[in-house]
Amino acid sequence: xxxxxxxxxxxxxxxxxxxxxxxxxxxxxxxxxxxxxxxxxxxxxxxxxxxxxxxxxxxxxxxxxxxxxxxxxxxxxxxxxxxxxxxxxxxxxxxxxxxxxxxxxxxxxxx
Amino acid sequence: xxxxxxxxxxxxxxxxxxxxxxxxxxxxxxxxxxxxxxxxxxxxxxxxxxxxxxxxxxxxxxxxxxxxxxxxxxxxxxxxxxxxxxxxxxxxxxxxxxxxxxxxxxxxxxxxxxxxxxxxxxxxxxxxxxxxxxxxxxxxxxxxxxxxxxxxxxxxxxxxxxxxxxxxxxxxxxxxxxxxxxxxxxxxxxxxxxxxxxxxxxxxxxxxxxxxxxxxxxxxxxxxxxxxxxxxxxxxxxxxxxxxxxxxxxxxxxxxxxxxxxxxxxxxxxxxxxxxxxxxxxxxxxxxxxxxxxxxxxxxxxxxxxxxxxxxxxxxxxxxxxxxxxxxxxxxxxxxxxxxxxxxxxxxxxxxxxxxxxxxxxxxxxxxxxxxxxxxxxxxxxxxxxxxxxxxxxxxxxxxxxxxxxxxx
Amino acid sequence: xxxxxxxxxxxxxxxxxxxxxxxxxxxxxxxxxxxxxxxxxxxxxxxxxxxxxxxxxxxxxxxxxxxxxxxxxxxxxxxxxxxxxxxxxxxxxxxxxxxxxxxxxxxxxxxxxxxxxxxxxxxxxxxxxxxxxxxxxxxxxxxxx
Numbered sequence: 001x002x003x004x005x006x007x008x009x010x011x012x013x014x015x016x017x018x019x020x021x022x023x024x025x026x027x028x029x030x031x032x033x034x035x036x037x038x039x040x041x042x043x044x045x046x047x048x049x050x051x052x053x054x055x056x057x058x059x060x061x062x063x064x065x066x067x068x069x070x071x072x073x074x075x076x077x078x079x080x081x082x083x084x085x086x087x088x089x090x091x092x093x094x095x096x097x098x099x100x101x102x103x104x105x106x107x108x109x110x111x
Numbered sequence: 112x113x114x115x116x117x118x119x120x121x122x123x124x125x126x127x128x129x130x131x132x133x134x135x136x137x138x139x140x141x142x143x144x145x146x147x148x149x150x151x152x153x154x155x156x157x158x159x160x161x162x163x164x165x166x167x168x169x170x171x172x173x174x175x176x177x178x179x180x181x182x183x184x185x186x187x188x189x190x191x192x193x194x195x196x197x198x199x200x201x202x203x204x205x206x207x208x209x210x211x212x213x214x215x216x217x218x219x220x221x222x223x224x225x226x227x228x229x230x231x232x233x234x235x236x237x238x239x240x241x242x243x244x245x246x247x248x249x250x251x252x253x254x255x256x257x258x259x260x261x262x263x264x265x266x267x268x269x270x271x272x273x274x275x276x277x278x279x280x281x282x283x284x285x286x287x288x289x290x291x292x293x294x295x296x297x298x299x300x301x302x303x304x305x306x307x308x309x310x311x312x313x314x315x316x317x318x319x320x321x322x323x324x325x326x327x328x329x330x331x332x333x334x335x336x337x338x339x340x341x342x343x344x345x346x347x348x349x350x351x352x353x354x355x356x357x358x359x360x361x362x363x364x365x366x367x368x369x370x371x372x373x374x375x376x377x378x379x380x381x382x383x384x385x386x387x388x389x390x391x392x393x394x395x396x397x398x399x400x401x402x403x404x405x406x407x408x409x410x411x412x413x414x415x416x417x418x419x420x421x422x423x424x425x426x427x428x429x430x431x432x433x434x435x436x437x438x439x440x441x442x443x444x445x446x447x448x449x450x451x452x453x454x455x456x457x458x459x460x461x462x463x464x465x466x467x468x469x470x471x472x473x474x475x476x477x478x479x480x481x482x483x484x485x486x487x488x489x490x491x492x493x494x495x496x497x498x499x500x501x502x503x504x505x506x507x508x509x510x511x512x513x514x515x516x517x518x519x520x
Numbered sequence: 521x522x523x524x525x526x527x528x529x530x531x532x533x534x535x536x537x538x539x540x541x542x543x544x545x546x547x548x549x550x551x552x553x554x555x556x557x558x559x560x561x562x563x564x565x566x567x568x569x570x571x572x573x574x575x576x577x578x579x580x581x582x583x584x585x586x587x588x589x590x591x592x593x594x595x596x597x598x599x600x601x602x603x604x605x606x607x608x609x610x611x612x613x614x615x616x617x618x619x620x621x622x623x624x625x626x627x628x629x630x631x632x633x634x635x636x637x638x639x640x641x642x643x644x645x646x647x648x649x650x651x652x653x654x655x656x657x658x659x660x661x662x663x664x665x
Contacts, residue, residue, distance in 0.1 A: 001584055002597060002616075003551055003574040004605050018525045024553060030546025031579075031592050035622030036634060038546055042576060042591040046550070050524045056185055056474050057553055065477045066492035079527050079534045082541055088587030099587065104532070105541035109550060174629050176559070183570060184557045188605045191557070241657075242664050414559050414570035414598075415646065416637075423660040425566075427650035430660075481629055 014100045021051035048080040124253025125338020131397030132212035133304040136454045139370040142353030147279040156305025157343035167311040171318035174481040178315040179411035185471040194467035204457040206401040207440040211450025212394035215367040245320045252396030259389035263348040268377035271355045296512040303462030309404040316407040405436040462509045559630045562637035569598040617642040
């Protein structure tokens with residue numbers, strides 16, 4: 001699969017209720033390297049109720065200027081959560097279904 | 112001493128390089144119809160371009176990233192692609208107008224038909240891009256462009272009614288002969304001419320061409336903060352010349368010979384010769400900048416190698432883009448389209464394309480990952496947010512006003 | 521393309537306080553923010569491409585991994601995948617230009633490779649234009665000025 005398959009896909013829970021859209025994919029560089037750099041593992045998906053715009057980088061805790069812009073973008077993405085990869089039950093056509101009892105985590109990215 | 116010389120040279124080339132065909136035409140047209148009642152827009156535009164050119168240069172110097180690389184990175188392929196399509200089209204329109212402007216100025220000097228000059232001018236532009244060092248190109252066109260100072264001298268020689276000019280500038284309102292829609296349409300055109308997006312594409316990419324680092328920031332700030340406002344004063348001088356000579360007679364400027372007429376009236380043949388040299392230098396310099404900007408934007412969006420500091424063969428697609436852009440400009444001009452009319456459209460469409468360029472610059476200039484401790488200060492951010500609102504308003508109003516006023520007629 | 525799910529229709533409150541996720545050992549990157557659409561430079565600092573997309577595989581090589589197994593990024597993609605990110609759809613896998621993740625040496629403001637760009641398939645158009653057009657024009661292979 002390519003990452004573009006995941007981005008902007010619908011996210012539903014196991015009962016088919018709409019939860020939002022995949023706006024970003026969180027990676028962790030912690031798998032053994034085949035080259036110089038550790039291999040990125042898919043850690044989780046960021047699910048926002050909106051798909052029409054991104055955070056423009058304001059999901060990071062230390063990025064908060066200009067304040068008005070940051071506040072507006074964060075407000076637009078209110079209700080965004082992180083779901084970890086093991087909670088992904090299956091991937092359909094433009095759709096991600098989460099498993100029963102999935103957990104929501106804070107989406108904030110610490111520097 | 113060497114340092115002082117570098118600062119002086121930078122400021123002088125910033126003044127000489129500030130004006131292009133868009134500023135020349137729009138200011139003269141506005142001066143002949145509205146006097147100095149739109150001079151405040153030039154002030155707003157100059158502050159805006161100082162703010163964002165300086166910001167884009169700082170981002171380029173600190174993070175090494177030119178403006179269109181940032182636009183693609185922050186807005187993603189779709190919004191950045193839309194911006195590329197719009198900016199590239201506006202840029203091509205501006206390039207066409209500049210090459211046409213060179214030909215018209217050479218026609219004034221030689222009486223040879225512009226269509227014979229057009230291919231010569233375009234070839235000369237290409238040759239300079241192909242073979243000349245970036246710094247030489249910048250300094251020569253900028254310094255020769257300084258001869259446009261004769262517009263400011265001409266204002267004094269024409270002996271105007273200063274009280275009347277001050278009245279127009281300080282109590283801005285549309286003259287009785289013009290409606291408010293036309294007044295605001297030209298306000299947007301002037302704003303677009305001062306803040307054309309190619310200037311930040313060129314400025315930030317130029318910072319990479321000249322390998323700026325943090326150490327060059329103070330000098331670049333001086334160049335911009337002193338040079339651009341002085342260039343802006345020249346813009347107002349062009350409008351003032353037209354206001355003094357044409358406004359009382361009810362003549363509307365529509366050709367390059369009319370733009371230079373007040374200078375000839377005031378200073379005779381010598382002044383006329385100087386102003387023509389200045390216009391050739393200004394339009395030639397701007398043709399170089401817009402041609403390069405067409406290469407910069409496309410190459411940065413797609414991740415191609417770019418830059419005059421590389422051999423052409425080491426940035427092949429970048430150079431091919433510029434060759435094609437120049438050929439298109441020549442082809443358009445050969446249809447006998449009026450470069451002055453092309454210019455008037457290009458400045459209005461510039462205003463439309465502005466927001467998607469300036470938003471990502473502002474966002475990245477605040478990103479510590481890119482900028483470290485050189486992120487924007489509070490004052491810069493406050494001012495930039497105000498401008499973002501102004502830019503957005505101008506962008507949204509441009510097309511409706513263009514339709515409502517029949518492009519200002 | 522504006523789509524949104526109303527906050528009130530979701531089976532949980534909009535302003536719930538979410539716990540911080542378990543902090544993994546390695547460096548954390550958001551793909552769209554830190555990788556997609558970044559410039560890729562080769563070992564000589566020459567621009568190569570922009571990251572248009574990423575290839576993801578299960579650790580067992582599965583092309584369509586789900587949460588039941590680990591998924592990792594195996595390559596940077598470029599070329600026709602850009603068109604589909606802009607206009608939608610999906611190009612056949614045979615037309616992707618891949619740069620293996622093992623060639624990547626650093627992820628910062630740009631993504632750096634440990635190899636030369638000229639040796640990669642993705643740069644064939646640059647080589648074609650150089651060999652057939654720009655390199656043939658007099659002066660094209662000399663330093664300017």
